[in-house]
Amino acid sequence: MANRIKLPAPGGVGRRGVVQAAALGVSLGASLAASQAVLGVRPARAALPAHPRFRLVFVNHVTTNPFFTATQYGIQDAAELVGADTQWTGSENSIAAEMISAINAAIAAKASAIAVSLVDPHAFNEPVARALAAGIPVFAYNADAPAGSGNKRLAYIGQDLFKAGQMMGQRILDLVPGGRVALLIATPGQLNIQPRIDGAQDVLRKSGRSYQIDIVATGATVNEELSKVKAYYLGHQDVKGLFSVDGGTTQCVAETMEQYGLAAKGVRGGGFDLLPRTLHLIDAGHLDFTIDQQPYLQGFYTVMEMYAYLVSGGLVGPAEINTGLKFVTKGTVAPYLATKTRYEGSSSAAQLIARSGAIQS
Structure with a gap:
C-alpha cells in the first residue's frame, strides 16, 4: 500500500509547519513514484479519493x-486505474x-454513468433524457448526434468526424488532381x-x-x-481514386x-482504420493510406471523463475530447505490423512499447 502523509489539522501547527509537512509529502510521493518506475510496478491508487465502485x-x-x-x-485499463x-x-x-x-437496462440497474455511440440523429434523445433525469450522466463516444438534434448528452469523446473527412479530402487533392473519384461508405x-x-466532399467541391464524385454504398x-x-471498379474503369470512410470497405478497396493491379495503373486509394489486411496491403504498395482514429483513446478517455x-460531483467536465487521427502510409506502417499491442487491438498483453527514431507528426 502506498505511504500516506497525515497533515496536522488546521490550527494545530503554524503555517511553516504545514508547508514543511506538505513538502515532505511531495518529496516522499516523488520518491515512491521514482522507485515504482524503476521497479516496473504499477502506481497505487492512493492519491484518488475513496468512492463507491462506479459501474x-x-x-x-x-x-x-x-x-x-x-x-x-x-x-479496461482506465477502469482499473x-x-x-x-x-x-x-x-x-x-x-x-x-x-x-441496453440504455433502459442500465437506467433500471442504476448505472453510475452511461456512454453511448450515437449513430442515429434522434433515436437516442428520449432515453438519454431519461437517464439524465435519473441522475445518470451520459456521454457520447465514437459517434455523436449533430448540433440541433436535441440530444442532451454531456460531452462527446471521439474523432471529429467531419474534420477527419476534410483531412482525407485534402489527402485526395494531393493524390488525384482531377477526374472521377469514388467515395465509398458502408x-x-x-x-x-x-x-x-x-467532409471529404466539402473539400473536393470547394477545391475548384x-x-x-461518385458516392457508393457498399453494405454492412x-x-x-x-x-x-469490385463491381463499381469494373463498371467505372476510368476512376482515378477509390477512397472509403469505414474500415471494412477500406480493406475491400x-x-x-x-487484384486488378490498380496502383500500377495510377489509381490511388485510401480509407480508415487498422484492419490487418489493410495494413499489409499498404506495406505492399497497393493502398496509399489509412487513417488511425485512435480507438483505444475513445475508451480510455471516456472512462477518465466519467x-x-x-x-467531483459534476464540477470537473464535461468536456468535448477530439481523439484525433494519424495517417498511416507505406513509410509509417512498419511499427503497426512489427508490434502486436492492446493499443491497436492486436494483442491483449499489457506492455510498455519502446519507441525508437524520430517522432513523426
Whole structure:
C-alpha cells in the first residue's frame, strides 16, 4: 500500500509547519513514484479519493466488431486505474431498438454513468433524457448526434468526424488532381461515418478542380462490401481514386486494388482504420493510406471523463475530447505490423512499447 502523509489539522501547527509537512509529502510521493518506475510496478491508487465502485456502461452499435477491441482495452485499463466496473453492451448489427433497450437496462440497474455511440440523429434523445433525469450522466463516444438534434448528452469523446473527412479530402487533392473519384461508405446516413464523407466532399467541391464524385454504398458485411467495390471498379474503369470512410470497405478497396493491379495503373486509394489486411496491403504498395482514429483513446478517455465527473460531483467536465487521427502510409506502417499491442487491438498483453527514431507528426 502506498505511504500516506497525515497533515496536522488546521490550527494545530503554524503555517511553516504545514508547508514543511506538505513538502515532505511531495518529496516522499516523488520518491515512491521514482522507485515504482524503476521497479516496473504499477502506481497505487492512493492519491484518488475513496468512492463507491462506479459501474460504467458502454452501449455500442456493433459490439462484436474488431475495430472496438482496442476501445474495450482502453476501457479496461482506465477502469482499473480509477477503480470501476464496466459493461459492454448494445447491438451487434447497429439496431437502434436494441441499443435503447441496453440504455433502459442500465437506467433500471442504476448505472453510475452511461456512454453511448450515437449513430442515429434522434433515436437516442428520449432515453438519454431519461437517464439524465435519473441522475445518470451520459456521454457520447465514437459517434455523436449533430448540433440541433436535441440530444442532451454531456460531452462527446471521439474523432471529429467531419474534420477527419476534410483531412482525407485534402489527402485526395494531393493524390488525384482531377477526374472521377469514388467515395465509398458502408451505411450512408450512419453518424459514425456519414460526417466523414460529407467532409471529404466539402473539400473536393470547394477545391475548384474538375472532379466527378461518385458516392457508393457498399453494405454492412465484408463479403457484400467486396463485391460492391469490385463491381463499381469494373463498371467505372476510368476512376482515378477509390477512397472509403469505414474500415471494412477500406480493406475491400485495398483488395480490389491488389487484384486488378490498380496502383500500377495510377489509381490511388485510401480509407480508415487498422484492419490487418489493410495494413499489409499498404506495406505492399497497393493502398496509399489509412487513417488511425485512435480507438483505444475513445475508451480510455471516456472512462477518465466519467470518473472525473462522478468523483467531483459534476464540477470537473464535461468536456468535448477530439481523439484525433494519424495517417498511416507505406513509410509509417512498419511499427503497426512489427508490434502486436492492446493499443491497436492486436494483442491483449499489457506492455510498455519502446519507441525508437524520430517522432513523426
